[in-house]
Amino acid sequence: MRTLYHHWLHPGARLARLVLGEKGLETKDQVQPPWIRDEAFLALNPAGEVPVLVDTNGSTVAGTLAVAEYLDEVYPDPPLLGTDPVTRAEVRRLVAWFDDKFRREVTDTLAGEKLVTRITGNGAPDSRAIRAGRANIHIHLRYIAWLTEQTRWLVGPRPTLADLMAGAHLSLVDYAGDVPWDDHPTAKEWYTLLKCRPCFRSLLADAEPGLRPARHYADLDF
Amino acid sequence: MRTLYHHWLHPGARLARLVLGEKGLETKDQVQPPWIRDEAFLALNPAGEVPVLVDTNGSTVAGTLAVAEYLDEVYPDPPLLGTDPVTRAEVRRLVAWFDDKFRREVTDTLAGEKLVTRITGNGAPDSRAIRAGRANIHIHLRYIAWLTEQTRWLVGPRPTLADLMAGAHLSLVDYAGDVPWDDHPTAKEWYTLLKCRPCFRSLLADAEPGLRPARHYADLDF
Structure with a gap:
C-alpha cells in the first residue's frame, strides 16, 4: 500500500x-x-x-x-503541470509564488502564528505578524482574481498544481478564519470551485481537537 | 538572443x-x-x-x-535531473535541501549577513547569525562527503541539478571566505571537480568592486 x-x-x-x-x-x-x-x-x-x-x-x-x-x-492522469514546457514554467512560477511568497507574507504570519504556536505551545502569537499577514493577503487574493478572470483557473482552463498549491496554503489560513472572502468575490468563486473538488474532501475533514477550524471552513456554500 | x-x-x-x-x-x-x-x-x-x-x-x-x-x-543535453522518476525525485529532494535548508542554515546567515548587508548598506551583519552559520555548515559538508563517497556526485555518477544547486550556494559562501574546506577533504574534492567545470567559469569571475571575494575564491587549486 x-x-x-x-x-x-x-x-x-x-x-x-x-x-x-x-x-x-x-x-x-x-x-x-x-x-x-x-x-x-x-x-x-x-x-x-x-x-x-x-x-x-x-x-x-x-x-x-x-x-x-x-x-x-x-501518474499522469490528469496532468497537473501542463502539457508543454512554457505552460509548465508558468505553473512552476505560481507554485513558487504561493509556496515562497504567499507562505512568507501570509501563511507563516497568520496560520503559523495562530495555529502552530497554539499546537506546539511554543510562545504566544505575535500580533504584529498577524496584522502584517492580514494586510498582505489582499494583494494575493486580487492576484488570484486577476489571473482567474483571464483563464478560469490560475493557468488555463483546467486546474493545475498552481491552483492546488494556492489551495493548500489558503485552506490553512481559512482554517484559522483569516481569509477575507467577502472582499474578494472572484477569488472566492475560484476557491469555491476548488473546494468542491473531491480531492479537497480530506482537507475539509481536518479538525484538530481543541483547535477547531473556523465555522465556514468545511462549508461548500460559505 | x-x-x-x-x-x-x-x-x-x-x-x-x-x-x-x-x-x-x-x-x-x-x-x-x-x-x-x-x-x-x-x-x-x-x-x-x-x-x-x-x-x-x-x-x-x-x-x-x-x-x-x-x-x-x-535543452535536454546533458540531462541534469536524471532519466527516471525516482532519480529525479532524489535530485529534487537534494535541490530543496540546498535551496531551503542550506539557505536558511548557512547561506542567509553567512553570505546573507556578510555580503548583502554590506552591499545594500542595510544595517550591520548580525554576529550571532554568522556564528550559527559557521557551526551549521559542518553538517552540510559532512552530508556532501557521505553522499559523494557512495556515488562520486550527489546523485549517481554524473553531476545533476543537485550538485549545481549545492555549488550555487557554496560558491556564494566561499566568496565570503566562510567554507572550512580544510576540515572536509572529501567535500573539498567534490567542490574542486565542480569548480573545474567550464560552467563554473562565469561564477568564478564574479568580483564586486569594493567587496572582493576571498583570496582562494577563483583558485582551482585551493
Whole structure:
C-alpha cells in the first residue's frame, strides 16, 4: 500500500494530499508531527520534514516539490503541470509564488502564528505578524482574481498544481478564519470551485481537537 | 538572443548561470539588483525576483526552479535531473535541501549577513547569525562527503541539478571566505571537480568592486 507521511499544518503535505486525491490514488495516511524528532522518519527523510511518500513499489520520495512532480510523472492522469514546457514554467512560477511568497507574507504570519504556536505551545502569537499577514493577503487574493478572470483557473482552463498549491496554503489560513472572502468575490468563486473538488474532501475533514477550524471552513456554500 | 536577468548574490540566479553553462547555451547577461524596484522587470516577473530567462523564442520563464526545469526540458543535453522518476525525485529532494535548508542554515546567515548587508548598506551583519552559520555548515559538508563517497556526485555518477544547486550556494559562501574546506577533504574534492567545470567559469569571475571575494575564491587549486 502507498503511504503518505504528512501533517495537516504543513502546506506541502496538504498539497501532496490534494495531488493524490486529484489522481485518485488510494493512500494510507501516516501523521508525522513536524516538531517531534523521530529517528525512523529521519531515515526516510534526513531533512525531517513532511511530506514523504512511500510508493507501492517501495520508492521513497521526500519533499513538497519532489512528491508533487513525482506523482505527476508516474501518474499522469490528469496532468497537473501542463502539457508543454512554457505552460509548465508558468505553473512552476505560481507554485513558487504561493509556496515562497504567499507562505512568507501570509501563511507563516497568520496560520503559523495562530495555529502552530497554539499546537506546539511554543510562545504566544505575535500580533504584529498577524496584522502584517492580514494586510498582505489582499494583494494575493486580487492576484488570484486577476489571473482567474483571464483563464478560469490560475493557468488555463483546467486546474493545475498552481491552483492546488494556492489551495493548500489558503485552506490553512481559512482554517484559522483569516481569509477575507467577502472582499474578494472572484477569488472566492475560484476557491469555491476548488473546494468542491473531491480531492479537497480530506482537507475539509481536518479538525484538530481543541483547535477547531473556523465555522465556514468545511462549508461548500460559505 | 537569449537573456538572463540575474544577480551574483542570488543563489537561484547562480544556478541558472550554471545550468546555461552546463548546456552550452549562449546568453546575454542582464544584471538586476534584487533590492531595486524596477517596473519593467516587474512586468517580466511580478514577484520581482531573479532569475528570469527570456528565451530565443520570446518565452519568459521566472523563478529558480521554473528556469532550471524549463532549461532541462527544452535543452535536454546533458540531462541534469536524471532519466527516471525516482532519480529525479532524489535530485529534487537534494535541490530543496540546498535551496531551503542550506539557505536558511548557512547561506542567509553567512553570505546573507556578510555580503548583502554590506552591499545594500542595510544595517550591520548580525554576529550571532554568522556564528550559527559557521557551526551549521559542518553538517552540510559532512552530508556532501557521505553522499559523494557512495556515488562520486550527489546523485549517481554524473553531476545533476543537485550538485549545481549545492555549488550555487557554496560558491556564494566561499566568496565570503566562510567554507572550512580544510576540515572536509572529501567535500573539498567534490567542490574542486565542480569548480573545474567550464560552467563554473562565469561564477568564478564574479568580483564586486569594493567587496572582493576571498583570496582562494577563483583558485582551482585551493
